[in-house]
Amino acid sequence: MINQQKIALLTDSCADIPQALVRRYDIYVVPLKLIFSDGEYADGVDITPTEVYRRLPQEIPKTTLPGGDMVEQAFARIKQAGYTKVLAINLSGGLSGTRNLVRLIGEQTVGLEVVSFDTLSGSLGIGMTVIQAARWIEEGWTWTELLRAMPALIRDTHVFFCVDTLEYLQKGGRIGKIAAVAGTLLQIKPIISFTPEGELINVAKIRGRKAAMQKMVQLATALVPRGVPFNLAVAHGDSLAELKEIREMAQKSLPDHLHLMEGEIDCTLGAYVGPHLLGVGVQMLSDAMNAAGKELEQR
Incomplete structure:
Protein backbone atom coordinates (compact mmCIF):
# COMPACT_ATOMS: atom_id res chain seq x y z
CA MET A 1 0.00 0.00 0.00
CA ASP A 156 25.58 2.60 13.48
CA THR A 157 24.73 -0.74 11.84
CA HIS A 158 27.20 -3.55 12.50
CA VAL A 159 27.19 -7.19 11.41
CA PHE A 160 29.35 -10.21 12.16
CA PHE A 161 29.47 -13.49 10.28
CA CYS A 162 31.05 -16.83 11.07
CA VAL A 163 32.05 -19.00 8.12
CA ASP A 164 33.31 -22.57 8.04
CA THR A 165 36.11 -21.81 5.62
CA LEU A 166 37.63 -18.95 3.62
CA GLU A 167 37.95 -21.25 0.59
CA TYR A 168 35.03 -19.73 -1.32
CA LEU A 169 35.93 -16.12 -0.54
CA GLN A 170 39.47 -16.81 -1.77
CA LYS A 171 38.39 -18.61 -4.94
CA GLY A 172 35.79 -15.97 -5.71
CA GLY A 173 38.27 -13.11 -5.28
CA ARG A 174 36.18 -11.49 -2.51
CA ILE A 175 38.75 -11.82 0.23
CA GLY A 176 39.05 -8.04 0.75
CA LYS A 177 41.10 -7.28 3.84
CA ILE A 178 40.72 -10.77 5.29
CA ALA A 179 44.00 -12.35 6.29
CA ALA A 180 44.54 -16.02 5.60
CA VAL A 181 43.41 -18.24 8.43
CA ALA A 182 45.40 -21.41 8.98
CA GLY A 183 44.20 -24.30 11.05
CA THR A 184 41.32 -26.05 9.32
CA LEU A 185 42.15 -29.22 11.19
CA LEU A 186 42.06 -27.28 14.46
CA GLN A 187 38.52 -26.07 13.71
CA ILE A 188 39.57 -22.41 13.59
CA LYS A 189 36.51 -20.37 12.58
CA PRO A 190 37.01 -16.85 11.17
CA ILE A 191 34.56 -14.13 12.19
CA ILE A 192 34.06 -11.57 9.45
CA SER A 193 32.72 -8.03 9.48
CA PHE A 194 32.91 -4.92 7.30
CA THR A 195 35.44 -2.10 7.41
CA PRO A 196 34.16 1.52 7.45
CA GLU A 197 34.86 1.48 3.69
CA GLY A 198 32.60 -1.51 3.14
CA GLU A 199 35.26 -4.18 2.60
CA LEU A 200 35.34 -7.55 4.32
CA ILE A 201 37.71 -8.00 7.23
CA ASN A 202 38.21 -10.77 9.76
CA VAL A 203 37.90 -9.52 13.32
CA ALA A 204 38.52 -12.76 15.23
CA LYS A 205 39.67 -16.33 14.78
CA ILE A 206 37.99 -18.70 17.19
CA ARG A 207 38.47 -22.42 17.75
CA GLY A 208 35.19 -24.26 17.47
CA ARG A 209 31.79 -23.41 16.08
CA LYS A 210 30.01 -22.87 19.41
CA ALA A 211 32.75 -20.59 20.70
CA ALA A 212 32.60 -18.61 17.45
CA MET A 213 28.85 -18.12 17.88
CA GLN A 214 29.39 -16.89 21.43
CA LYS A 215 32.14 -14.54 20.27
CA MET A 216 29.90 -12.97 17.61
CA VAL A 217 27.23 -12.28 20.21
CA GLN A 218 29.85 -10.79 22.54
CA LEU A 219 31.16 -8.51 19.77
CA ALA A 220 27.65 -7.32 18.92
CA THR A 221 26.70 -6.81 22.58
CA ALA A 222 29.80 -4.71 23.24
CA LEU A 223 28.67 -2.21 20.60
CA VAL A 224 25.31 -1.42 22.21
CA PRO A 225 25.47 1.38 24.83
CA ARG A 226 23.22 0.98 27.84
CA GLY A 227 19.80 2.56 27.39
CA VAL A 228 20.13 3.18 23.64
CA PRO A 229 17.30 1.90 21.40
CA PHE A 230 18.53 -0.72 18.96
CA ASN A 231 17.50 -3.44 16.55
CA LEU A 232 18.86 -6.99 16.51
CA ALA A 233 19.19 -9.40 13.60
CA VAL A 234 20.35 -12.97 13.02
CA ALA A 235 20.85 -14.92 9.81
CA HIS A 236 21.94 -18.30 8.55
CA GLY A 237 23.12 -19.91 5.35
CA ASP A 238 22.24 -23.61 5.23
CA SER A 239 22.27 -23.79 9.05
CA LEU A 240 18.64 -23.50 10.11
CA ALA A 241 19.02 -25.55 13.30
CA GLU A 242 21.90 -23.37 14.50
CA LEU A 243 19.92 -20.21 13.69
CA LYS A 244 17.64 -20.98 16.63
CA GLU A 245 20.67 -21.45 18.86
CA ILE A 246 22.34 -18.17 17.96
CA ARG A 247 19.02 -16.31 18.13
CA GLU A 248 18.55 -17.51 21.71
CA MET A 249 22.13 -16.50 22.58
CA ALA A 250 21.63 -13.04 21.08
CA GLN A 251 18.26 -12.46 22.73
CA LYS A 252 19.62 -13.52 26.11
CA SER A 253 22.60 -11.17 25.79
CA LEU A 254 20.59 -8.30 24.25
CA PRO A 255 17.05 -8.64 25.66
CA ASP A 256 16.10 -4.97 25.20
CA HIS A 257 16.08 -4.92 21.39
CA LEU A 258 13.16 -3.10 19.77
CA HIS A 259 12.90 -5.44 16.79
CA LEU A 260 14.40 -8.76 15.75
CA MET A 261 14.93 -9.65 12.10
CA GLU A 262 15.75 -13.17 10.93
CA GLY A 263 17.22 -13.65 7.49
CA GLU A 264 18.53 -16.36 5.20
CA ILE A 265 21.68 -15.55 3.26
CA ASP A 266 20.94 -14.95 -0.42
CA CYS A 267 22.38 -16.87 -3.36
CA THR A 268 25.02 -14.25 -4.21
CA LEU A 269 26.52 -13.97 -0.73
CA GLY A 270 26.09 -17.72 -0.28
CA ALA A 271 28.27 -18.24 -3.34
CA TYR A 272 30.86 -15.86 -1.86
CA VAL A 273 31.15 -17.56 1.54
CA GLY A 274 29.91 -21.12 1.11
CA PRO A 275 27.48 -23.07 3.30
CA HIS A 276 27.05 -23.06 7.08
CA LEU A 277 27.21 -19.33 7.67
CA LEU A 278 25.76 -17.70 10.78
CA GLY A 279 25.38 -13.98 11.36
CA VAL A 280 24.47 -11.47 14.07
CA GLY A 281 23.78 -7.77 13.61
CA VAL A 282 22.94 -4.76 15.77
CA GLN A 283 21.68 -1.33 14.76
CA MET A 284 21.61 1.65 17.11
CA LEU A 285 18.95 4.29 16.46
CA SER A 286 19.80 7.28 18.68
CA ASP A 287 22.10 9.22 16.36
CA ALA A 288 19.89 8.67 13.33
CA MET A 289 16.82 9.90 15.18
CA ASN A 290 18.71 12.89 16.55
CA ALA A 291 19.90 13.76 13.03
CA ALA A 292 16.30 13.72 11.87
CA GLY A 293 15.19 15.89 14.78
CA LYS A 294 13.08 13.13 16.30
CA GLU A 295 12.52 12.64 20.01
CA LEU A 296 13.90 9.49 21.59
CA GLU A 297 11.72 7.52 23.97
CA GLN A 298 13.26 7.08 27.41
CA ARG A 299 14.15 3.47 28.10
Missing part, protein backbone atom coordinates in the same frame (compact mmCIF):
# COMPACT_ATOMS: atom_id res chain seq x y z
CA ILE A 2 1.40 3.38 -0.98
CA ASN A 3 2.24 5.71 1.90
CA GLN A 4 1.06 9.30 2.10
CA GLN A 5 4.58 10.59 1.47
CA LYS A 6 4.73 8.53 -1.76
CA ILE A 7 8.20 7.22 -0.82
CA ALA A 8 9.21 3.82 -2.21
CA LEU A 9 12.05 1.60 -1.01
CA LEU A 10 14.34 -0.11 -3.49
CA THR A 11 17.03 -2.61 -2.55
CA ASP A 12 18.78 -5.66 -4.01
CA SER A 13 18.64 -9.38 -3.39
CA CYS A 14 21.61 -9.26 -0.99
CA ALA A 15 19.44 -7.54 1.64
CA ASP A 16 18.11 -10.93 2.82
CA ILE A 17 14.78 -9.49 3.95
CA PRO A 18 12.11 -12.09 4.72
CA GLN A 19 9.43 -12.16 2.04
CA ALA A 20 6.69 -11.36 4.55
CA LEU A 21 8.38 -8.01 5.27
CA VAL A 22 9.02 -7.35 1.57
CA ARG A 23 5.29 -7.71 0.98
CA ARG A 24 4.22 -5.79 4.07
CA TYR A 25 6.28 -2.73 3.23
CA ASP A 26 6.00 -2.98 -0.58
CA ILE A 27 9.78 -3.13 -0.99
CA TYR A 28 11.16 -3.36 -4.52
CA VAL A 29 14.03 -5.84 -4.87
CA VAL A 30 16.31 -6.12 -7.89
CA PRO A 31 18.15 -9.45 -8.09
CA LEU A 32 21.86 -9.82 -8.69
CA LYS A 33 22.84 -12.55 -11.16
CA LEU A 34 24.77 -15.78 -10.85
CA ILE A 35 26.45 -17.32 -13.87
CA PHE A 36 27.02 -21.09 -13.90
CA SER A 37 28.33 -23.06 -16.85
CA ASP A 38 24.76 -24.03 -17.79
CA GLY A 39 23.37 -20.50 -17.78
CA GLU A 40 22.50 -17.33 -15.92
CA TYR A 41 20.23 -17.18 -12.88
CA ALA A 42 18.51 -14.28 -11.08
CA ASP A 43 19.25 -14.42 -7.35
CA GLY A 44 16.21 -15.68 -5.47
CA VAL A 45 14.09 -15.78 -8.62
CA ASP A 46 15.49 -18.62 -10.76
CA ILE A 47 17.63 -20.28 -8.10
CA THR A 48 17.57 -20.77 -4.33
CA PRO A 49 20.45 -20.64 -1.84
CA THR A 50 20.06 -24.37 -1.20
CA GLU A 51 20.59 -25.09 -4.89
CA VAL A 52 23.70 -22.88 -4.91
CA TYR A 53 25.21 -24.71 -1.92
CA ARG A 54 24.52 -28.06 -3.58
CA ARG A 55 26.39 -26.96 -6.70
CA LEU A 56 29.35 -25.22 -5.01
CA PRO A 57 31.55 -28.33 -4.61
CA GLN A 58 31.47 -28.77 -8.41
CA GLU A 59 31.38 -25.14 -9.52
CA ILE A 60 31.67 -21.70 -7.96
CA PRO A 61 29.51 -19.34 -10.02
CA LYS A 62 30.47 -15.90 -11.17
CA THR A 63 28.28 -13.18 -9.72
CA THR A 64 27.34 -9.98 -11.47
CA LEU A 65 25.20 -6.87 -11.16
CA PRO A 66 21.48 -6.83 -11.80
CA GLY A 67 20.69 -6.18 -15.44
CA GLY A 68 20.18 -2.50 -16.19
CA ASP A 69 16.84 -3.43 -17.75
CA MET A 70 15.72 -4.99 -14.43
CA VAL A 71 16.58 -1.81 -12.55
CA GLU A 72 14.74 0.29 -15.15
CA GLN A 73 11.72 -2.00 -14.87
CA ALA A 74 11.75 -1.65 -11.08
CA PHE A 75 11.69 2.14 -11.37
CA ALA A 76 8.90 1.88 -13.94
CA ARG A 77 6.82 -0.25 -11.55
CA ILE A 78 7.47 2.23 -8.75
CA LYS A 79 6.22 5.12 -10.92
CA GLN A 80 3.21 3.12 -12.06
CA ALA A 81 2.32 2.43 -8.43
CA GLY A 82 2.11 6.18 -7.78
CA TYR A 83 5.31 6.80 -5.86
CA THR A 84 7.24 10.00 -6.52
CA LYS A 85 10.37 9.44 -4.40
CA VAL A 86 12.68 6.45 -4.02
CA LEU A 87 15.07 5.60 -1.22
CA ALA A 88 17.54 3.11 -2.72
CA ILE A 89 19.54 1.14 -0.14
CA ASN A 90 22.09 -1.29 -1.54
CA LEU A 91 24.94 -3.74 -1.05
CA SER A 92 28.37 -2.35 -0.18
CA GLY A 93 30.16 -0.69 -3.06
CA GLY A 94 33.24 -2.45 -1.71
CA LEU A 95 31.77 -5.75 -2.92
CA SER A 96 29.60 -4.80 -5.88
CA GLY A 97 28.80 -2.05 -8.36
CA THR A 98 25.06 -2.57 -7.76
CA ARG A 99 24.61 0.66 -5.80
CA ASN A 100 26.35 2.70 -8.50
CA LEU A 101 24.20 1.12 -11.21
CA VAL A 102 21.01 1.91 -9.29
CA ARG A 103 22.19 5.47 -8.63
CA LEU A 104 23.00 6.16 -12.29
CA ILE A 105 19.73 4.74 -13.61
CA GLY A 106 17.82 6.56 -10.86
CA GLU A 107 19.35 9.87 -11.90
CA GLN A 108 18.13 9.29 -15.45
CA THR A 109 14.61 8.26 -14.50
CA VAL A 110 12.12 11.01 -15.28
CA GLY A 111 9.36 11.58 -12.77
CA LEU A 112 11.09 10.11 -9.72
CA GLU A 113 13.37 11.70 -7.15
CA VAL A 114 15.86 8.96 -6.33
CA VAL A 115 18.45 9.10 -3.55
CA SER A 116 20.84 6.15 -3.31
CA PHE A 117 22.72 5.00 -0.22
CA ASP A 118 25.66 2.61 0.02
CA THR A 119 25.15 0.58 3.20
CA LEU A 120 28.86 -0.33 3.27
CA SER A 121 27.51 -3.69 4.43
CA GLY A 122 25.73 -6.80 3.26
CA SER A 123 22.91 -9.14 4.21
CA LEU A 124 21.68 -8.17 7.70
CA GLY A 125 23.30 -4.75 7.39
CA ILE A 126 21.23 -3.93 4.33
CA GLY A 127 18.07 -5.64 5.54
CA MET A 128 17.96 -3.94 8.94
CA THR A 129 18.50 -0.55 7.30
CA VAL A 130 15.75 -1.04 4.72
CA ILE A 131 13.25 -2.30 7.30
CA GLN A 132 14.01 0.53 9.74
CA ALA A 133 13.48 3.04 6.93
CA ALA A 134 10.18 1.30 6.15
CA ARG A 135 9.07 1.64 9.78
CA TRP A 136 9.89 5.33 9.75
CA ILE A 137 7.97 5.84 6.51
CA GLU A 138 5.02 4.01 8.06
CA GLU A 139 5.27 6.36 11.06
CA GLY A 140 4.99 9.34 8.72
CA TRP A 141 8.57 10.58 8.60
CA THR A 142 9.17 13.15 5.88
CA TRP A 143 11.57 12.72 2.99
CA THR A 144 13.94 15.28 4.53
CA GLU A 145 13.92 13.51 7.89
CA LEU A 146 14.74 10.19 6.24
CA LEU A 147 17.63 11.63 4.25
CA ARG A 148 19.08 13.22 7.38
CA ALA A 149 18.80 9.96 9.35
CA MET A 150 20.23 7.50 6.83
CA PRO A 151 23.98 8.26 7.11
CA ALA A 152 23.92 7.83 10.90
CA LEU A 153 21.75 4.72 10.66
CA ILE A 154 24.22 3.13 8.23
CA ARG A 155 27.19 4.13 10.38
Whole structure:
Protein backbone atom coordinates (compact mmCIF):
# COMPACT_ATOMS: atom_id res chain seq x y z
CA MET A 1 0.00 0.00 0.00
CA ILE A 2 1.40 3.38 -0.98
CA ASN A 3 2.24 5.71 1.90
CA GLN A 4 1.06 9.30 2.10
CA GLN A 5 4.58 10.59 1.47
CA LYS A 6 4.73 8.53 -1.76
CA ILE A 7 8.20 7.22 -0.82
CA ALA A 8 9.21 3.82 -2.21
CA LEU A 9 12.05 1.60 -1.01
CA LEU A 10 14.34 -0.11 -3.49
CA THR A 11 17.03 -2.61 -2.55
CA ASP A 12 18.78 -5.66 -4.01
CA SER A 13 18.64 -9.38 -3.39
CA CYS A 14 21.61 -9.26 -0.99
CA ALA A 15 19.44 -7.54 1.64
CA ASP A 16 18.11 -10.93 2.82
CA ILE A 17 14.78 -9.49 3.95
CA PRO A 18 12.11 -12.09 4.72
CA GLN A 19 9.43 -12.16 2.04
CA ALA A 20 6.69 -11.36 4.55
CA LEU A 21 8.38 -8.01 5.27
CA VAL A 22 9.02 -7.35 1.57
CA ARG A 23 5.29 -7.71 0.98
CA ARG A 24 4.22 -5.79 4.07
CA TYR A 25 6.28 -2.73 3.23
CA ASP A 26 6.00 -2.98 -0.58
CA ILE A 27 9.78 -3.13 -0.99
CA TYR A 28 11.16 -3.36 -4.52
CA VAL A 29 14.03 -5.84 -4.87
CA VAL A 30 16.31 -6.12 -7.89
CA PRO A 31 18.15 -9.45 -8.09
CA LEU A 32 21.86 -9.82 -8.69
CA LYS A 33 22.84 -12.55 -11.16
CA LEU A 34 24.77 -15.78 -10.85
CA ILE A 35 26.45 -17.32 -13.87
CA PHE A 36 27.02 -21.09 -13.90
CA SER A 37 28.33 -23.06 -16.85
CA ASP A 38 24.76 -24.03 -17.79
CA GLY A 39 23.37 -20.50 -17.78
CA GLU A 40 22.50 -17.33 -15.92
CA TYR A 41 20.23 -17.18 -12.88
CA ALA A 42 18.51 -14.28 -11.08
CA ASP A 43 19.25 -14.42 -7.35
CA GLY A 44 16.21 -15.68 -5.47
CA VAL A 45 14.09 -15.78 -8.62
CA ASP A 46 15.49 -18.62 -10.76
CA ILE A 47 17.63 -20.28 -8.10
CA THR A 48 17.57 -20.77 -4.33
CA PRO A 49 20.45 -20.64 -1.84
CA THR A 50 20.06 -24.37 -1.20
CA GLU A 51 20.59 -25.09 -4.89
CA VAL A 52 23.70 -22.88 -4.91
CA TYR A 53 25.21 -24.71 -1.92
CA ARG A 54 24.52 -28.06 -3.58
CA ARG A 55 26.39 -26.96 -6.70
CA LEU A 56 29.35 -25.22 -5.01
CA PRO A 57 31.55 -28.33 -4.61
CA GLN A 58 31.47 -28.77 -8.41
CA GLU A 59 31.38 -25.14 -9.52
CA ILE A 60 31.67 -21.70 -7.96
CA PRO A 61 29.51 -19.34 -10.02
CA LYS A 62 30.47 -15.90 -11.17
CA THR A 63 28.28 -13.18 -9.72
CA THR A 64 27.34 -9.98 -11.47
CA LEU A 65 25.20 -6.87 -11.16
CA PRO A 66 21.48 -6.83 -11.80
CA GLY A 67 20.69 -6.18 -15.44
CA GLY A 68 20.18 -2.50 -16.19
CA ASP A 69 16.84 -3.43 -17.75
CA MET A 70 15.72 -4.99 -14.43
CA VAL A 71 16.58 -1.81 -12.55
CA GLU A 72 14.74 0.29 -15.15
CA GLN A 73 11.72 -2.00 -14.87
CA ALA A 74 11.75 -1.65 -11.08
CA PHE A 75 11.69 2.14 -11.37
CA ALA A 76 8.90 1.88 -13.94
CA ARG A 77 6.82 -0.25 -11.55
CA ILE A 78 7.47 2.23 -8.75
CA LYS A 79 6.22 5.12 -10.92
CA GLN A 80 3.21 3.12 -12.06
CA ALA A 81 2.32 2.43 -8.43
CA GLY A 82 2.11 6.18 -7.78
CA TYR A 83 5.31 6.80 -5.86
CA THR A 84 7.24 10.00 -6.52
CA LYS A 85 10.37 9.44 -4.40
CA VAL A 86 12.68 6.45 -4.02
CA LEU A 87 15.07 5.60 -1.22
CA ALA A 88 17.54 3.11 -2.72
CA ILE A 89 19.54 1.14 -0.14
CA ASN A 90 22.09 -1.29 -1.54
CA LEU A 91 24.94 -3.74 -1.05
CA SER A 92 28.37 -2.35 -0.18
CA GLY A 93 30.16 -0.69 -3.06
CA GLY A 94 33.24 -2.45 -1.71
CA LEU A 95 31.77 -5.75 -2.92
CA SER A 96 29.60 -4.80 -5.88
CA GLY A 97 28.80 -2.05 -8.36
CA THR A 98 25.06 -2.57 -7.76
CA ARG A 99 24.61 0.66 -5.80
CA ASN A 100 26.35 2.70 -8.50
CA LEU A 101 24.20 1.12 -11.21
CA VAL A 102 21.01 1.91 -9.29
CA ARG A 103 22.19 5.47 -8.63
CA LEU A 104 23.00 6.16 -12.29
CA ILE A 105 19.73 4.74 -13.61
CA GLY A 106 17.82 6.56 -10.86
CA GLU A 107 19.35 9.87 -11.90
CA GLN A 108 18.13 9.29 -15.45
CA THR A 109 14.61 8.26 -14.50
CA VAL A 110 12.12 11.01 -15.28
CA GLY A 111 9.36 11.58 -12.77
CA LEU A 112 11.09 10.11 -9.72
CA GLU A 113 13.37 11.70 -7.15
CA VAL A 114 15.86 8.96 -6.33
CA VAL A 115 18.45 9.10 -3.55
CA SER A 116 20.84 6.15 -3.31
CA PHE A 117 22.72 5.00 -0.22
CA ASP A 118 25.66 2.61 0.02
CA THR A 119 25.15 0.58 3.20
CA LEU A 120 28.86 -0.33 3.27
CA SER A 121 27.51 -3.69 4.43
CA GLY A 122 25.73 -6.80 3.26
CA SER A 123 22.91 -9.14 4.21
CA LEU A 124 21.68 -8.17 7.70
CA GLY A 125 23.30 -4.75 7.39
CA ILE A 126 21.23 -3.93 4.33
CA GLY A 127 18.07 -5.64 5.54
CA MET A 128 17.96 -3.94 8.94
CA THR A 129 18.50 -0.55 7.30
CA VAL A 130 15.75 -1.04 4.72
CA ILE A 131 13.25 -2.30 7.30
CA GLN A 132 14.01 0.53 9.74
CA ALA A 133 13.48 3.04 6.93
CA ALA A 134 10.18 1.30 6.15
CA ARG A 135 9.07 1.64 9.78
CA TRP A 136 9.89 5.33 9.75
CA ILE A 137 7.97 5.84 6.51
CA GLU A 138 5.02 4.01 8.06
CA GLU A 139 5.27 6.36 11.06
CA GLY A 140 4.99 9.34 8.72
CA TRP A 141 8.57 10.58 8.60
CA THR A 142 9.17 13.15 5.88
CA TRP A 143 11.57 12.72 2.99
CA THR A 144 13.94 15.28 4.53
CA GLU A 145 13.92 13.51 7.89
CA LEU A 146 14.74 10.19 6.24
CA LEU A 147 17.63 11.63 4.25
CA ARG A 148 19.08 13.22 7.38
CA ALA A 149 18.80 9.96 9.35
CA MET A 150 20.23 7.50 6.83
CA PRO A 151 23.98 8.26 7.11
CA ALA A 152 23.92 7.83 10.90
CA LEU A 153 21.75 4.72 10.66
CA ILE A 154 24.22 3.13 8.23
CA ARG A 155 27.19 4.13 10.38
CA ASP A 156 25.58 2.60 13.48
CA THR A 157 24.73 -0.74 11.84
CA HIS A 158 27.20 -3.55 12.50
CA VAL A 159 27.19 -7.19 11.41
CA PHE A 160 29.35 -10.21 12.16
CA PHE A 161 29.47 -13.49 10.28
CA CYS A 162 31.05 -16.83 11.07
CA VAL A 163 32.05 -19.00 8.12
CA ASP A 164 33.31 -22.57 8.04
CA THR A 165 36.11 -21.81 5.62
CA LEU A 166 37.63 -18.95 3.62
CA GLU A 167 37.95 -21.25 0.59
CA TYR A 168 35.03 -19.73 -1.32
CA LEU A 169 35.93 -16.12 -0.54
CA GLN A 170 39.47 -16.81 -1.77
CA LYS A 171 38.39 -18.61 -4.94
CA GLY A 172 35.79 -15.97 -5.71
CA GLY A 173 38.27 -13.11 -5.28
CA ARG A 174 36.18 -11.49 -2.51
CA ILE A 175 38.75 -11.82 0.23
CA GLY A 176 39.05 -8.04 0.75
CA LYS A 177 41.10 -7.28 3.84
CA ILE A 178 40.72 -10.77 5.29
CA ALA A 179 44.00 -12.35 6.29
CA ALA A 180 44.54 -16.02 5.60
CA VAL A 181 43.41 -18.24 8.43
CA ALA A 182 45.40 -21.41 8.98
CA GLY A 183 44.20 -24.30 11.05
CA THR A 184 41.32 -26.05 9.32
CA LEU A 185 42.15 -29.22 11.19
CA LEU A 186 42.06 -27.28 14.46
CA GLN A 187 38.52 -26.07 13.71
CA ILE A 188 39.57 -22.41 13.59
CA LYS A 189 36.51 -20.37 12.58
CA PRO A 190 37.01 -16.85 11.17
CA ILE A 191 34.56 -14.13 12.19
CA ILE A 192 34.06 -11.57 9.45
CA SER A 193 32.72 -8.03 9.48
CA PHE A 194 32.91 -4.92 7.30
CA THR A 195 35.44 -2.10 7.41
CA PRO A 196 34.16 1.52 7.45
CA GLU A 197 34.86 1.48 3.69
CA GLY A 198 32.60 -1.51 3.14
CA GLU A 199 35.26 -4.18 2.60
CA LEU A 200 35.34 -7.55 4.32
CA ILE A 201 37.71 -8.00 7.23
CA ASN A 202 38.21 -10.77 9.76
CA VAL A 203 37.90 -9.52 13.32
CA ALA A 204 38.52 -12.76 15.23
CA LYS A 205 39.67 -16.33 14.78
CA ILE A 206 37.99 -18.70 17.19
CA ARG A 207 38.47 -22.42 17.75
CA GLY A 208 35.19 -24.26 17.47
CA ARG A 209 31.79 -23.41 16.08
CA LYS A 210 30.01 -22.87 19.41
CA ALA A 211 32.75 -20.59 20.70
CA ALA A 212 32.60 -18.61 17.45
CA MET A 213 28.85 -18.12 17.88
CA GLN A 214 29.39 -16.89 21.43
CA LYS A 215 32.14 -14.54 20.27
CA MET A 216 29.90 -12.97 17.61
CA VAL A 217 27.23 -12.28 20.21
CA GLN A 218 29.85 -10.79 22.54
CA LEU A 219 31.16 -8.51 19.77
CA ALA A 220 27.65 -7.32 18.92
CA THR A 221 26.70 -6.81 22.58
CA ALA A 222 29.80 -4.71 23.24
CA LEU A 223 28.67 -2.21 20.60
CA VAL A 224 25.31 -1.42 22.21
CA PRO A 225 25.47 1.38 24.83
CA ARG A 226 23.22 0.98 27.84
CA GLY A 227 19.80 2.56 27.39
CA VAL A 228 20.13 3.18 23.64
CA PRO A 229 17.30 1.90 21.40
CA PHE A 230 18.53 -0.72 18.96
CA ASN A 231 17.50 -3.44 16.55
CA LEU A 232 18.86 -6.99 16.51
CA ALA A 233 19.19 -9.40 13.60
CA VAL A 234 20.35 -12.97 13.02
CA ALA A 235 20.85 -14.92 9.81
CA HIS A 236 21.94 -18.30 8.55
CA GLY A 237 23.12 -19.91 5.35
CA ASP A 238 22.24 -23.61 5.23
CA SER A 239 22.27 -23.79 9.05
CA LEU A 240 18.64 -23.50 10.11
CA ALA A 241 19.02 -25.55 13.30
CA GLU A 242 21.90 -23.37 14.50
CA LEU A 243 19.92 -20.21 13.69
CA LYS A 244 17.64 -20.98 16.63
CA GLU A 245 20.67 -21.45 18.86
CA ILE A 246 22.34 -18.17 17.96
CA ARG A 247 19.02 -16.31 18.13
CA GLU A 248 18.55 -17.51 21.71
CA MET A 249 22.13 -16.50 22.58
CA ALA A 250 21.63 -13.04 21.08
CA GLN A 251 18.26 -12.46 22.73
CA LYS A 252 19.62 -13.52 26.11
CA SER A 253 22.60 -11.17 25.79
CA LEU A 254 20.59 -8.30 24.25
CA PRO A 255 17.05 -8.64 25.66
CA ASP A 256 16.10 -4.97 25.20
CA HIS A 257 16.08 -4.92 21.39
CA LEU A 258 13.16 -3.10 19.77
CA HIS A 259 12.90 -5.44 16.79
CA LEU A 260 14.40 -8.76 15.75
CA MET A 261 14.93 -9.65 12.10
CA GLU A 262 15.75 -13.17 10.93
CA GLY A 263 17.22 -13.65 7.49
CA GLU A 264 18.53 -16.36 5.20
CA ILE A 265 21.68 -15.55 3.26
CA ASP A 266 20.94 -14.95 -0.42
CA CYS A 267 22.38 -16.87 -3.36
CA THR A 268 25.02 -14.25 -4.21
CA LEU A 269 26.52 -13.97 -0.73
CA GLY A 270 26.09 -17.72 -0.28
CA ALA A 271 28.27 -18.24 -3.34
CA TYR A 272 30.86 -15.86 -1.86
CA VAL A 273 31.15 -17.56 1.54
CA GLY A 274 29.91 -21.12 1.11
CA PRO A 275 27.48 -23.07 3.30
CA HIS A 276 27.05 -23.06 7.08
CA LEU A 277 27.21 -19.33 7.67
CA LEU A 278 25.76 -17.70 10.78
CA GLY A 279 25.38 -13.98 11.36
CA VAL A 280 24.47 -11.47 14.07
CA GLY A 281 23.78 -7.77 13.61
CA VAL A 282 22.94 -4.76 15.77
CA GLN A 283 21.68 -1.33 14.76
CA MET A 284 21.61 1.65 17.11
CA LEU A 285 18.95 4.29 16.46
CA SER A 286 19.80 7.28 18.68
CA ASP A 287 22.10 9.22 16.36
CA ALA A 288 19.89 8.67 13.33
CA MET A 289 16.82 9.90 15.18
CA ASN A 290 18.71 12.89 16.55
CA ALA A 291 19.90 13.76 13.03
CA ALA A 292 16.30 13.72 11.87
CA GLY A 293 15.19 15.89 14.78
CA LYS A 294 13.08 13.13 16.30
CA GLU A 295 12.52 12.64 20.01
CA LEU A 296 13.90 9.49 21.59
CA GLU A 297 11.72 7.52 23.97
CA GLN A 298 13.26 7.08 27.41
CA ARG A 299 14.15 3.47 28.10
